[in-house]
Amino acid sequence: MEGTLNLVGAGLIVIGAGLGIGRIGGSAMDAIARQPEASGKIQTAMLIAAALIEGIGFAALFAVK
């Protein structure tokens, strides 16, 4: 039972991480559409933020394992 609950928790975190990265990507798209000349900087910031969230997602998966 404990193992199953852990898996559910990990699943929730992965859902959260997915939503977060989706939001970052969407907002970056908006920002690039508004200011195409700043697309380079926006992309960099987007990748960093996405990578940080991804780290949390992986940490959750490893905590379960």
Add this chain to the structure above:
Amino acid sequence: MVISKHPLRFILTALIAGLPLFSFANIVSDSTKVHAETIHLVSDSAKVVTETATTTKELVSKEDLAAEERAEFIQHHLLDSHDFHLFSYGKESGHEKHIGFPLPVILWEDGLHFFMSSKFNHGEAVAESNGKYFAINHHNGMIYNTGAKGTFNVDEKHHTTNTKPIDFSMTKSIVMILIVALLMLVIFRNLGKSYAKNGGIATGVGRFFEPLVLYIRDEIAIPNIGEKHYKKYMSHLLTVFFFIWFLNMFGLTPLGVNVTGNIAITAALAIITYLITTFTANRNYWGHIFWMPGVPVPMKIILAPIEFLGTIIKPFSLMIRLYANMLAGHVVLMSIIALMYTFNSPIGSPLSFVLAFVLSILEILVALLQAYIFTMLTALYFGAAKEEHHHEGADHH
């Protein structure tokens, strides 16, 4: 960047044409295995007509066995190993042949033991050296101390209780690291030399790498670390970027190496980043950690341990991110290739081929992206260690 269009087109075409070969190359021993398995299945289904219930049970267990073998094959691919194994054949005829080459094994167990891994006979034999016996455990690919018979003792949780010798062996990962180091030395030495010879213009393969080096300097190092201090850190940033990128790319070839998907290697990279950050930090950095300016005193006391923990979590997340991304990429790719044996029908192969093809292209992107992110975040941490004075807000420029 000046590259004649035709060689580029040729390289791209060759790469795309070669992709399916890359994807399928690792599976050869599995395909013979599963092929033999299929023959058994077919002969078994013939029996089903005459003997009903018992054979069906046997069929199910055989399918379970095949699935287990696939899982073991993927597992084996992800592990480091003591010999450089390229492929195997002849499983169905009884005497399997392995193609590859042995690597030196260096162990410390009451004295130094040095022998070639061919003594293990691909993990099937017990190696004897100076009166000690060693054998490779199939589950984790590690060398354990065993008796002359090579038996592993397991406890009730299926953990091996045998003791391990201290292992300094040249494993497959280490061979790949050395190859990549040599490759980088040749490429970048030649790039550096070509400036002197050719009046400041790069020649040969350096023309491809020069823009990447400039990109790391102009887009990663200078904006994050600052004009004043970036030069000191460039060597580490460039080394880390190309090291990770090359190893990631080697991981996609049929050599079947998984170096950046090995937590020890990413940990080493992250520890180097941590040490450089810690030892080059100025007083501002430590001030921000232990006595955060601009917040009330009780808050400063609460923040100090959190901030200190943060300095350790940062390289830790670097390590986990690279390791998990590369491992996940390999697992998914291998699982998709194994799909054709799961389906065991004419639909399976094209499906698995198309998916593996698309995923391989995605993995090429991920290989570059992970190298970029590791370098980028490393530069960000270096920048934090070298920040001169406190800025309000998130503006670092």
